[in-house]
Amino acid sequence: MKKLATVVAWLTSGCFYADVETPLAYRAPTVVEAKAAGAADVEGIACNQAVLALFAWGDGGYAAAVADAKAKSGARELADVRADTTFFNVLFIYDKACTRVTAKAVR
Numbered sequence: 001m002k003k004l005a006t007v008v009a010w011l012t013s014g015c016f017y018a019d020v021e022t023p024l025a026y027r028a029p030t031v032v033e034a035k036a037a038g039a040a041d042v043e044g045i046a047c048n049q050a051v052l053a054l055f056a057w058g059d060g061g062y063a064a065a066v067a068d069a070k071a072k073s074g075a076r077e078l079a080d081v082r083a084d085t086t087f088f089n090v091l092f093i094y095d096k097a098c099t100r101v102t103a104k105a106v107r
Contacts, residue, residue, distance in 0.1 A: 035106075043103075045065055047060050050095040053095070079104040086098050
């Protein structure tokens with residue numbers, strides 16, 4: 001009976017609470033198109049988190065990471081945007097997935 005309860009809990013992961021976004025789409029101009037040669041590099045991070053695979057929250061999407069980079073730098077536009085995704089997990093008790101973007105700030 002314990003095994004059945006464990007399987008049911010595993011299959012219904014995220015059913016108690018889940019508010020997660022992870023789309024990865026953004027059009028960014030090149031450095032030449034934006035006339036941003038010599039512009040400073042900026043970084044933005046957006047993360048999703050989950051506890052026990054039952055409760056999840058966050059906006060770890062590309063657009064949220066870009067918005068974070070713009071807010072931190074005061075840039076009106078970003079050029080040459082590059083993205084990386086990282087995952088952190090502790091025995092399926094706590095999960096964290098982050099999208100990090102690095103770009104040139106166009107002011």
